[in-house]
Amino acid sequence: MVDTPPARPAPDHPRPTFARPRWACLDGPWDFAEGRPGDTPRDWDWDCTIEVPFPPESAASGLGLERCDHPRYRRTFTLGSDIEAPGPGERLLLHCEGVDHEARVWVDGQFVGRHEGGYTPFTLDITDALGEGPGHEVVIAATDLARDLEQPRGKQDWHDQPHAIWYGRSSGIWRSVWLEVVPATRLASVAWTTLDTFGRLRGDIRIEGWAEDDDLAVEASFAAAGIDLGTVRVGATASVVEVGARLGRAAHADTPLLYWTPDNPMLIDVRLRLVRGDEVLDEVAGYTGLRTIGVRGGTVELNGVAVFSRLVLEQAYWPDTHFTAPSLEALRAEAELIKGMGFNGLRIHQVSADPRFLRTCDEVGLMVWADVPAAYVHTPRSTALNSRTLTELVERDRNHPSVVAWVPYNESWGVFEVADSAQQQAAVRAAYWLAKALDPSRLAIGNDGWENVAGDLVGVHDYTHDPAVLAARYGSPDAVSATLSGVRPGGKLLLVDAPTPGTPAVLSEFGGVSLPREADSWGYGAVPDASALLGKVAGLVAKVGAASGLVGFCWTQLTDCLQEQNGLAWPDRTPKAPLGALREAIGAQPPPISLL
Known part of the structure; x- marks a missing residue:
């Protein structure tokens, strides 16, 4: 059997991290x-x-x-x-x-x-x-x-x-x-986890049709940028096989830097085979990335290095197709638009992402916060459905290195009495701990924005358009601490319980500047033209950037959506101002020089 380095699945495959040809x-x-x-x-x-x-x-x-x-x-x-x-x-x-x-x-x-x-x-x-x-x-x-x-x-x-x-x-x-x-006896699933910043990768591979008396083994072959990184073979002594590889140290002098970051979105191509002796029973193509994310010393670290998140709120809504993307090309264009505007990530808001969109985020280098879509009442059934959706999303998306955070609840949607209800607080805590139990390798925020109950981060939503107010609230670590200790104007409670000391804060929704076309549209504050839009974006972002007391922000929002016309782009994805000017307003650095 002649081997070649594993190749990535075809771009149109619906499940790009676990694909067969038939x-x-x-x-x-x-x-x-x-x-x-x-x-x-x-x-x-x-x-x-x-x-x-x-x-x-x-x-x-x-x-x-x-x-x-x-x-x-x-x-x-x-x-x-x-x-x-x-x-x-x-x-x-x-x-x-x-x-x-x-x-x-x-x-x-x-x-x-x-x-x-x-x-x-x-x-x-x-x-x-x-x-x-x-x-x-x-x-x-x-x-x-x-x-x-x-x-x-x-x-x-x-x-x-x-x-x-x-x-x-x-x-x-x-x-x-x-x-x-x-095949009847086949590879059923794989879950890849980067264990540390030295590039140790673990795969938990489930076999459908495993039998105790069957002499099965799993082979995992790895490559990056077309360079073969080796093959690991493990005997299948149970229906779940653990495969390990240390890929962080280059085996060849010409091997590129293997860790995934927004500036260097390197992916590891993987070929899995289920074998019986020399017979290949099943073969699956996929990929993953060497990427750790965690909180330490009041910062968020990506691969052990502090990272500041410049996210945009992605509603993933198209006028003629609703929450279904018009085409595969539209998904790639969406990710490239976000990257071109100067963001290094996005929050996929209240909808699950198309896995092919996540593939593009993996490839272009965007960090993704993944919401669980909300119910609008709190009952045992709504709690069970939230838990099921979270569980199935983690199973589906956990091999995408772009996904860095799970968000089970948005604000108090579906838990509208969470500030006072012990039952609803328990639902949020349970969702946070379920996310951590299913996938401890990523961040989790129990409910993001208002009445924060549990999370690796504190998410704050603040739509003031006064740069001085933003600076006073978030301009330094002391200002952020003071803001979190109080109650926002209008009586909105920011914290149900005091977070663990050193928990970072993210301004996870802000902005919402509207350049409206329709009389019945709305936003959090209107401007008359593109020049004013750029000035407003730059003025607000400057107060909450990397020099503030925050570890990131999420701008509302990428595109206009029906009556909510506060996007940086029109519904057809045309930017409302030149991309270079938007990138400068967002505070992004010039695009990095490719390492390949």
Whole structure:
């Protein structure tokens, strides 16, 4: 068997850190119907078509419905044409990257499974449901009740029309649906963790179909910039195999610096193989990055070096496609726009990121804070759904080095009595500790902005447009401490409990300067033209930058979104001022010289 250095998966693969070559996307025209509670496929009249994965409320779907609580979908696929037919000992998997909020699935008339949770993917083994012949039918019934405030909705409005800070809905299928042929005994998942600043990497690899009497082993091959870094082989004595490698010290004089940072977003390409003797049973391509993030001495350190975060609030909303990106090219352009504006990261706000967008963030060098989309009431069900969403997001995204922080709750959304309710405070603390239990290698903020309960950082939201006020509140460590010890104007409590001494503070929402086009739009403060916009941005950022008492900021927001027109770019992603001028206003340094 001749080896070559592992290569990264194709750019369009829906799960870029765990990819096999035998897959097929089912996006495109599907039959569509509106259903009702408790119905089944025999009840539906397929009277129109929809363009998947665009939600039925969006113009790009071809429907543009105002409200669709029960969207129903059907399409056929052909084995040997749409996708290679599984052979003996192989299975056919159906992957759904996002179906909001609950999905029920049938294949060839047989019910094959369900999933609850609109912001996370699910996978079903549909092999045993396949009927005779090459042609087969998939039916997906979604339920997404517009008025259900217990389910995670993020920025999706529960009113008939978008209002205030909430936008149009993305019900039903809103991310890709795809098929994959896999071996029955296969690699099921991998979780990569950088253990220290010396580049020790650990992979926890789960095997589907492992048997105690089977002589299996896992091989992991590593490369960077096309340079082979070696292969590790570990016998599979259990269904989870731990693989370790020390990659931080270059094996060759021409090996580039291997650690991932925004200025040097080096990625480690990985090929995993499941072998029995010399026989390769399964092979998966992916990548990760050598990157540690943590808090020490009142600072945030990336790979052991203090880092100041210049983030932007990313709503990930497009006028014609809602929370679904218009294209793969749009995802890359989004990340490159953020980088070009001078930010070194973003907060993906109240929506889960498309994994292909995270791949671009990995490749261009952007640090990502990942929100869990909020419910708007607090009940045992909403708490359970929050925990499930967080758990599934960590499992999906933990191999992306760009993701540096988990945010289970935004402000007090869904826990509106958290300042006084012991139960709601317990929900936030539990979410923080769940994030740390699932993934101790990243930062976690229990609830970000107002009534902070638990977190590795204290997140503060402050939309004052007076630079002198910002300087007085955050201009030095002593000023930040004094600000956190009080109550903000309007009676907003900043801290429920005093944080551990030395806990850093981030101005995790501020700015919101509006250059409006529409009479009914709004922002946190309007300016008349692009020149005034640049002056306002520069004046505010100058008071909260690296010389302040903060360890980072997050500017609100990247783009205008419907009536909320306080973006640095228009809804079509055209910047409101020249990129170079925006970059200078954000306080970014000139782009670094490439090390490659």
